[in-house]
Amino acid sequence: MIELENVTKNFGDFPAVTDISFRVEPGEVLGFLGPNGAGKTTTMKIITGYMPPSSGRVTVAGFDVVSESLTARRHIGYLPETVPLYTDMTVEEYLGFMGTIRGMPRDRIRSRIGDVIDVCRLEEYQSSHISKLSKGFRQRVGIAQAILHEPDVLILDEPTIGIDPIQVVETRQLIKNLAGDHTVIVSTHILPEVSMLCQRVIIIHEGEIVAVDAPENLSTRLRGSERIELEMRAPRDEATRIIESLEDVTGVTAVSPREAEVLSIYVDAVAGSDTRAELASTVVSRGWDLLTLRSTGMTLEEIFLNLTMSEDLETA
Amino acid sequence: MKNTAAIAWKETKSYFTTPIAYIVSSMFLVLTGIFFVNDITAPFAEASVRGFINWASFFTLFLAPLLTMRLLSEEQKLGTLELLLTAPVRDWEVVVGKYLSALALYVVIMALTLYYVVLLYWFGDPDGGPIYSAYLGVFLHGAAALAVGLMASSLTGNQIVSAAVGTAVLLTLSFIDEVADLVSGVTQNVLLGFSMNNHLLDFRRGIIDTSSVAFYLSIAAVFLFLTVRFLETRRWR
Numbered sequence A: 001m002i003e004l005e006n007v008t009k010n011f012g013d014f015p016a017v018t019d020i021s022f023r024v025e026p027g028e029v030l031g032f033l034g035p036n037g038a039g040k041t042t043t044m045k046i047i048t049g050y051m052p053p054s055s056g057r058v059t060v061a062g063f064d065v066v067s068e069s070l071t072a073r074r075h076i077g078y079l080p081e082t083v084p085l086y087t088d089m090t091v092e093e094y095l096g097f098m099g100t101i102r103g104m105p106r107d108r109i110r111s112r113i114g115d116v117i118d119v120c121r122l123e124e125y126q127s128s129h130i131s132k133l134s135k136g137f138r139q140r141v142g143i144a145q146a147i148l149h150e151p152d153v154l155i156l157d158e159p160t161i162g163i164d165p166i167q168v169v170e171t172r173q174l175i176k177n178l179a180g181d182h183t184v185i186v187s188t189h190i191l192p193e194v195s196m197l198c199q200r201v202i203i204i205h206e207g208e209i210v211a212v213d214a215p216e217n218l219s220t221r222l223r224g225s226e227r228i229e230l231e232m233r234a235p236r237d238e239a240t241r242i243i244e245s246l247e248d249v250t251g252v253t254a255v256s257p258r259e260a261e262v263l264s265i266y267v268d269a270v271a272g273s274d275t276r277a278e279l280a281s282t283v284v285s286r287g288w289d290l291l292t293l294r295s296t297g298m299t300l301e302e303i304f305l306n307l308t309m310s311e312d313l314e315t316a
Numbered sequence B: 001m002k003n004t005a006a007i008a009w010k011e012t013k014s015y016f017t018t019p020i021a022y023i024v025s026s027m028f029l030v031l032t033g034i035f036f037v038n039d040i041t042a043p044f045a046e047a048s049v050r051g052f053i054n055w056a057s058f059f060t061l062f063l064a065p066l067l068t069m070r071l072l073s074e075e076q077k078l079g080t081l082e083l084l085l086t087a088p089v090r091d092w093e094v095v096v097g098k099y100l101s102a103l104a105l106y107v108v109i110m111a112l113t114l115y116y117v118v119l120l121y122w123f124g125d126p127d128g129g130p131i132y133s134a135y136l137g138v139f140l141h142g143a144a145a146l147a148v149g150l151m152a153s154s155l156t157g158n159q160i161v162s163a164a165v166g167t168a169v170l171l172t173l174s175f176i177d178e179v180a181d182l183v184s185g186v187t188q189n190v191l192l193g194f195s196m197n198n199h200l201l202d203f204r205r206g207i208i209d210t211s212s213v214a215f216y217l218s219i220a221a222v223f224l225f226l227t228v229r230f231l232e233t234r235r236w237r
């Protein structure tokens, strides 16, 4: 649905985005994660056809955003980071105008305004001037205009930035509900947001992609190993020694204190080898009580810190 | 076409809901009214709009940038230009839509000054020809001035700066004929040829010179074209 091929954008000599390539499949929700200044907004402006890339190619729904710009734009709903709105209009007037310039017929605009006001929970404010709305409600108006024309593709640039915590939760729920009908790219520099919303995440740093994966796989990829949390009633030293000797296990770390009744350990294993079955049978065959056995993902926070830190070391 | 109309309609509604258009058009009407009365009541006054048209075209140099300053500057300041330029609308449709709404307002303001013409017919026996041609001249002059003003508003997100730049460009284009007096030969003719004031002279005398009509239309076209180009370069920044 969206395809970027070797996209580069320079502002003068400054490379804001360097050689980015990725695809987004229909119906997918892709997270675009990176610290401020990583190049998220720049990439989104290129995808929406606002600015042309310095080099490379972008297609949306099969249409080149530069050479077939008008057609490509019809497939896109866009919420810029700054949530630009005509503050002297009412919510209804604004949505009506946005519908008209998207070429929607008048009666369809009318029925869709009803729909999006419903979806974005703006009923109380539909005749209010936008200048009177709080930031959170303006954000919803911004989302309402983005989905008004039922676009295939939704580009949301940091949709939860600068609004209060309750509205952040509501906005995330709203985006989750939209996911089924649209292909979505949502950018954020907030880590938990991406695991909440996205099936796949691209981590971008200093204009380059540093990782692409499902949020839960990223941790394994990064570490090159899997970590399993194991709780059991067993003699500490013997259990550690036996588990360490298993084929795919690379390391065992005891977490519980020495004198604790329940032994709790982290087992690190080679990435991709699922050692859980083997661990379970080993524990049971020794006659130990198995209490917990599960694989733990490293939190995205940790990964992110890791990724950016290793980048920093390289550039330092 | 539909997009152009939608944008023109939005801007027209905006003119009626914001005070600036009311303020500048009343000032324009008051000032031209004062000068009109002045001319009419002077000794040996003639029943013509010649004096009025002089002042109207002069004040248009200030009126036009004030009417157009909001059109593209505010879109840049609010950031709405980004949504407008990522909607399936061509850049020129945006520019022409905005231009047409300003032009429509200008026509309305000029129509209000027809009141003076009515007075002339009431109290005197004016010659109709020069009145029609003068109004055509002022319309064309305004059409060119609004294009210059719109170009200025594409340059910046600051309305005041946009108005100042527009007025400066218009004053230069109008009074370049004063400079022409200082030089001679080809240079003089070229400068006279580019002067918005100079092209108005014939219209005032009741002559409709097609080259002057073409001049004003070209000025409008060139500045609208520049506006589209400047919008395009906005995208690169």
Ligand SMILES: Nc1ncnc2c1ncn2[C@@H]1O[C@H](COP(=O)(O)OP(=O)(O)O)[C@@H](O)[C@H]1O
Pocket (backbone or CB within 6 Å): A011, A014, A015, A016, A034, A035, A036, A037, A038, A039, A040, A041, A042, A043, B236, B237
């Ligand atoms: N119009 C511009 N001119 C010059 N540099 C820019 C411009 N827009 C963005 N940049 C630079 O490009 C980099 C990426 O910016 P941006 O895409 O806004 O990052 P993000 O959205 O991830 O915070 C930043 O270093 C920013 O300063």
Ligand SMILES: [Mg+2]
Pocket (backbone or CB within 6 Å): A037, A040, A041, A042, A081, A158
């Ligand atoms: Mg950004």
